[in-house]
Amino acid sequence: MRRHLPVLVTTVVFLLGFLFCAIQYPNIASTRVVMNLFTDNAFLGILAVGMTFVIISGGIDLSVGSVIAFTTVFLALAIGNWGLSPGMAFVLVLGITALFGAAMGAIIHHFEVPPFIVTLAGMFLARGVAFLMSTESLPIDAALYQEVASFSIHLPGGGRLRIIGMMMLLVFLLGGIVLHYTRFGTNVFALGGGRTTTALMGVRVGRITVAIYMLSSLLAGLAGIVFSFYTASGYSLTGVGVELDTIAAVVIGGTLLSGGAGTMFGTFIGIMIQGLIQTYITFDGSLSSWWIKIVTGLLLFLFIVLQQLLTHLARRATTGAGEKDTQARP
Amino acid sequence: MNQAESEASDLLRIRRLSKTYPGGFRALKTVDFTVRAGEIHALLGENGAGKSTLIKTITGITLRDDGEVWLDGREIHPRNGEEAQAAGIATVYQEVALLPNLSVAQNLFLGRQPTRFGLVREGEMGRRSRQLLQGFGLDIDVSAPLGEFSVAVQHIVAIARAVDLSAKVLILDEPTASLDAREVEVLFTVMRQLKSQGMGIVFVTHFLDQVHAICDRLTVLRNGGLVGERTVAGLPRMELVRMMLGRDLEAVETARSRSHRDTVVDRGAVPAVQAVGLGKHGAVAPFDMILREGEVLGLSGLLGSGRTETARLIFGVDRADQGELRVDGTSVRLLGPRDALRLGFGFCPEERKTEGIVAELSVRENIILALQARAGWLRPLSRKRQDEVADRFIKLLDIRPDDPDKPIGLLSGGNQQKAVLARWLATGPRVLILDEPTRGIDVGAHAEIIRLIRKLCDEGLALLVISSEVEEIVSYADRVTVLRDRHHVAELTGDEVTEQRVLTSIAAT
16 A cells, blocks of 8 residues: 555546536536646656656656657757658758767666766767857748647537647656556566666666666657647757756656656646646736746645655564664764 | 486586685685476575575576576576576576555566556456466455555565466575464465476575475585585584584584683672563564673574574663663663663674665764763864864774775775774673674674674673684573573573583574
């Protein structure tokens, strides 16, 4: 039971929050608003799927926001200036971002550099390249973009499930399957439980590390594509600070920031909680949008305290009385 | 059994294994070691005897300098634990090397889970896990995280994984250190079962009862050298203790009698430190102890008998949960080492590398550490005073090289030990606790440290010295307290302080 407590708490918080919002503004409890939650947070959700893998493995990826910026600028130039078809541009940009992530993973593993430093460097690098390509906001004008924007599945109650919302749900579903039901997923958890131990148990730690960061960057590339659908433009200032929103959503979703535990479902709820706060503030109209940050900050704080408490309790439950404390130093 | 036959049944054969660590410390000196198929072989020795190094060099975690490792008639050269495992040598460490956050089943099958279309077959994996563990008499929820189970269960899971990876030789490195009696019995059942299946088991422990309970043969190491290999059945306990702690027999007979200094100590005076019924649950049973100024009290006993725990209680590192500690006749309550420091206590811990020195800091900074701590960090010692203190002790204790600004990590073990000693002497202590002061240092430095202990005692310090070297402890201690199984079992004074008497008390014969 204790294993599922963090994600359970997150879910309860979300349901209570939704209830609270719905009582204040009954319109919130409609398919229209819920579908908009999916649409508006599609890119964040896709990022969070990758970030869940990274954080469970005991790492962190700060570069994702910059990768989004790079992707949108690259797409705008590729489609607008270089005359590539959108499909071709997507394949190219996903290839580049995947390679970028693989390179970061390889550096983290082979040079034993902390992921924080490597992905921080990656963050500056990707942002810098985006600026180098263009400093302006570039419109993307392609038939595909209009089709994507106009297509949606109509739901009763006026809700529209748009393509980018569907993409996010699909990524969450696939991410959940890979994380929870494949050897790769188990290895990700193993890595978060202990790198040396995992290596001693015969897992090829290097490969897994490279794959994890490759996946995260690839999904950041996909999130960039989704974001370009959402705004129909490319801009090098896109996604500043988004990596931190993503990390917050993952942690609020019950994933242990130190690695080794977490669920994809929890991350989904974490994203929905952030979206809900945003929606509430929009409905209210008088609140400053900075309240999103404040509430997110409070929630994050609450969840980290909860996790520490649970970890502490779990440790107390398993350590025997005869164990001697070797921490103290005279 | 002739030579050829005995070699044929040897599963693991180690020949002339040697290892010298950087810095010149010889951890293994041409050690031979054999394990037969279907036997449980105890590997015994005190801390620093070379057990860990032997295991690490066999499994390739540490590379050997010289010697051969033969497994099943084939010479092997594993370069890491994984290769040793592939060759057929599995090791289960005291600290369970599994992942507490994964389920039991995932731990058993990590890297080789049954899959279909790329998805792990949870049901199949669970079924096979249950089946595997039932063979070890374990019926648990294999989908629960490993960390939720007791250390005993974790050990058995680790063994089950190792055995399932088709190991021929299983090395158990102090698996019973954190188990209770019932859990030990479960583990022994598993070991007997594996033995009957023809596996060779190396069992590292420091509980002699367990050696007699389950082992067929044993090998004793001391100071990196091989002391001997014996059959357990019919081996007197006394003989075993002597192998682990004592010198060879001839030396014991000639152990020097005690005469020096007994008269100096004024038996009537209020003792500097007195423990009355002091104890801590799970660490050391309640004990009485008296420590006078100008006197050396030795603590002797096997590893894990409660020697270090006793010292930690007196220095306030661990808090006693019963009894009282009196200093100069007044009852005191130590809440931490800082309180002990204020009372004029000093403590040189055994684990010099992890608890004693700060390797990156210079010799000078290491020496003034305790002095500065006592003065309070808000009142830094002037550089001039630091230099004075450091220079005085470097000269006094003959620390080499005599460069106070050299990082202490670059000094030899003996000189590091002297610097740690200097740190406490600089605070002008009345009571000094030395835990294994001669561990891991060369012979010359060894003699010097012992000379130093005698000198300090003559200057009126009260000394509490813990040592595994019985011949060493009887050479300088005025009284010796013997510990066994976390109890203070004997106190020897005057003419009783002989190697023979100490060994007899430890062996309880």
